[in-house]
Amino acid sequence: MEVPILKQGEILIATVQAALTDSDLLQLRRALEEKVAKARARAIIIDLTAMDVMDSFASRTMREVAHMIRLRGAETVIVGIQPDVAFAMVQLGLSMGGVTTALDLEEGLEYLHRKFRTIL
Amino acid sequence: MAQPITLDSLHATGPMTSTRSHSELTAEVLQELVEHLRQNRTQLREEWARRITEARLLTAMTKEEIFVEATSVYDNYVEALATGTFEALQAYSRNLSERIIPRGVETHEVVGIVLLLRDVLARSLFSKYQADFTKLDRILDAYEPAANRIANTVAVGFVQERERVIRQQQEAIRELSTPVLQVRERLLILPIIGVIDPQRARQLTEQLLRGIRTNRAKVVVIDITGVAAMDASVANHLVQTVEASRLLGATVIVTGLSPEIAQTLVNIGVDLGKMNTVGDLQGGIEQAERLLGYKVIPQTEAN
Numbered sequence: 411m412e413v414p415i416l417k418q419g420e421i422l423i424a425t426v427q428a429a430l431t432d433s434d435l436l437q438l439r440r441a442l443e444e445k446v447a448k449a450r451a452r453a454i455i456i457d458l459t460a461m462d463v464m465d466s467f468a469s470r471t472m473r474e475v476a477h478m479i480r481l482r483g484a485e486t487v488i489v490g491i492q493p494d495v496a497f498a499m500v501q502l503g504l505s506m507g508g509v510t511t512a513l514d515l516e517e518g519l520e521y522l523h524r525k526f527r528t529i530l
Numbered sequence: 531m532a533q534p535i536t537l538d539s540l541h542a543t544g545p546m547t548s549t550r551s552h553s554e555l556t557a558e559v560l561q562e563l564v565e566h567l568r569q570n571r572t573q574l575r576e577e578w579a580r581r582i583t584e585a586r587l588l589t590a591m592t593k594e595e596i597f598v599e600a601t602s603v604y605d606n607y608v609e610a611l612a613t614g615t616f617e618a619l620q621a622y623s624r625n626l627s628e629r630i631i632p633r634g635v636e637t638h639e640v641v642g643i644v645l646l647l648r649d650v651l652a653r654s655l656f657s658k659y660q661a662d663f664t665k666l667d668r669i670l671d672a673y674e675p676a677a678n679r680i681a682n683t684v685a686v687g688f689v690q691e692r693e694r695v696i697r698q699q700q701e702a703i704r705e706l707s708t709p710v711l712q713v714r715e716r717l718l719i720l721p722i723i724g725v726i727d728p729q730r731a732r733q734l735t736e737q738l739l740r741g742i743r744t745n746r747a748k749v750v751v752i753d754i755t756g757v758a759a760m761d762a763s764v765a766n767h768l769v770q771t772v773e774a775s776r777l778l779g780a781t782v783i784v785t786g787l788s789p790e791i792a793q794t795l796v797n798i799g800v801d802l803g804k805m806n807t808v809g810d811l812q813g814g815i816e817q818a819e820r821l822l823g824y825k826v827i828p829q830t831e832a833n
Contacts, residue, residue, distance in 0.1 A: 499774070
């Protein structure tokens, strides 16, 4: 299942619609790599509200995406992790160290706007 | 040929007739027993109440109350003997337990009074039938199983009621024990008081994470001033809670760490780098306000 990536000014928003398989995750990673350069984005937001399971591969991929995007001069915010998922991840030792997280899309956008002081 | 037939007939009729006559006999004897207990109600009841006071049971109740309860227990007791059904007695003992448990009546007292009643009644049977030993034997045969069952029913009813009350209270304590409070827009505090066991720790985390989402909190202050000690697994759980809150986009500030807990955390090598700690609750709230961009100014300065 492909994850739609929307452009919103200088921000790219990828909203996960359903549980993702490993190949979906790799596909999302490739798509973000390409788009962030093409759209000259300053930040991306990955919305994980619909993900009810985050395994080690998923969280590692997210972490890698964030680090990679940073190397390309943009910032990543991960939003919408469910409370149960968050706790399960922590218990499994799947940390998201160094990645910015926010409650939901609105919070994530607000955070970026404050940071960039831009108005969409 | 004759031998198997004799054996067969013996086998078929022998025990059956004896059971039938036995149960009939028991019913008859029980009837007589109940009659005796009804006739001597006043005297036996008084004797029982006297023995209860003597044994210093039910000290939480007045003499009059004991007498009133003794009367209804007595009547229910005789009723159970007469009908052989225990539902009414069960219901009564549950009802009685409900009334006396809040007054601090102990299990041994309830068992004690029922056993006393059993003794009082047995004594009265002894004195009535002391001349006729076979009769007494038969009466006791009928009385003892029934009396034991009654004692059992009352005691079990009491204990069950007590357990129900305890369960209810545990539930109440659990619900009360972890309030998640909003003190400002987007700022939650979670005061923790008392011992944290793994179950409570888990519940606490669940409530906090849910609270973060429903209140859209950005900063959470967890105050553990009221926690005296913490073991390694709970400390670890606390660290995990902090981390999980971060995944929901909230910053956690832990306040009120006692020297003992701080020592524990250091000893077990918990990574404190991830934890934001401030000395006391006031300091924690002030820091949270700074993070949220609030500034509290006294009115005199503002004017």
